[in-house]
Amino acid sequence: MIRSAVNETVDKALERMIRDQYTENLFEMIPSANKVGVVNLMEIAMRAKTGTPVPRPLGSPIHFSPWSKLLFNPVHLFRFPTPEQVGIDTSVTIGPRARKPLTISIPVMIAAMSFGGALSKNAKIALAKAASAVGTATNSGEAGLLKEEREAARLFIGQYNRGGWMNTPDKYRQLDAIEIQLGQGAQGSSPQRTAAKNIGEDYREVFELRPGEDSVIHSRLPDVETKEQFIRLVRRLKDETGVPVGLKIAATHHLEKELQVAAEAEVDFVTLDGAEGGTHGGAPTLQDDVGLPTLFAITRAARFFSAKRLTGDVSLIAAGGLVTPGQMLKALALGADAVYIGTAAIMALISDQMSETMPFEPPTSLVVYTGKMTDQLDVEQSARNLARYLNAIVSEMELTAYSLGKTSLKDVSKSDLCTLDPFIAKATGIELGYVAPEHQDRFFQETEPLFFPDQTETGREQPESVH
């Protein structure tokens, strides 16, 4: 009976869609949604409803970095794979020049996601416990010092932030590394505000806010209006604490100019958050239309440090849209010393607890500060999930290292990659997979007119005009 009713309804709907004028047809939804995009369509409606920027969670859905255009090169005979009885070294030291460097057991750390601004206390504790279990670090995000998080984290990186909540000695002296936060991939360096109505008692306490006071992240760091003031701040924090002091910025086409200042300040590490970076909620324009993709940011920064002879002295940390272990290992191969993961870590954390929220609430309602189901998050189970996930992704990286004939993840480099894109080959210095290594130059010479027809024309004309 149901079958025949459905059949009749579908038949009638199809008939109407074929018969009715296109402009009055329900089917017009399909091409128009296709034109605008389902995400954009909904966000247009949300903006129309509220009149304010839409706080889209978890960052841009656009895949800016062409990670799939890079492939690792396994070895068999000319160089042999690593014997399976040999252990792959996965440890990394962040800020080796610091008086108290930070050594982690795996090259993956938990990204900056603040208590209150982004996540609930339970979620932060679960992240810290998982990180401690596998010997890596977690990050405070732009927040004050959450005592329970500090206690659960064996290695804790804190953000000296534009809200000023971690910027006093009583707080930053409790950190294992200090990350001066000047921007992030999903927000650039724009200001952010959390309304007092979304701030609970525990949040107010950690951020030291008065009742009714909004929490504000300024576009600039308090008391840093000049390059010299930034340099002085870095040196002061290094002298006072001895722990690695680094800089976090949103990746940008001005990258080298920013890194020059960082180099002058003698930072111990630089965190680059690509345009794909996640967030608890940010304006879609900042997520989709601002910044530089992680892949190119890392490549350019590694080249800059190499030119300045800073490779190995200043650690490079990649962040932003790294979801698979393959992408993470590729970031390491391009020159990053370690990577941060945020979205993937959250998904691993709540993996088997999603069923608690579905189908009426999104899974993130278990972990975001304003979520309706944060008290239902099983902290111990979540920490175990994330620890297992971290173990699994590093194991996959190790398997790749065996195939590359490497004994340490630190040894995986650009020479272990080839690319399927001639432009990426030119931009990054990775060899093009289409032709043998010895034919690379010839390939680019012969195909130059195809890639740069105008330039080649101009190039041909130039010698004549010179003469």
Place this chain on the structure above:
Amino acid sequence: MELPPIAHNNCGNIQIVRNSKKKYGQVHTVINLQELKNTLTYLQSELYRIETMAGTLSAVERDHFQKLSSYDHSELADIAVEEQSASRQLGTMRQMCLAMAQRVEGLKKEIEHDGEEESAELAETH
């Protein structure tokens, strides 16, 4: 008469002599350089010992992980994951020990260098 910053004691060892003003007048802090060097050598050899032990234990843990992974049992699989993580962390300890041993070596060289310089200065004065 003020003591020189570095002088030879009766046993022929080099000593660092620091003058510091305190509430009740001048206090001399004497650090026996040879003793310091001996301590650093001891710490360095112990660090190398820990490094070797961590390396061995890391290999044992890796072996345990492989053995435990072959059973189709969820609890054993969880233990296997912990063993693998422990193996990595012991590997990290190994690297940390090596880095610390290198720092100790640097300190020893610095002390030797300073000692030689000061001895030469002292010989010139005499």
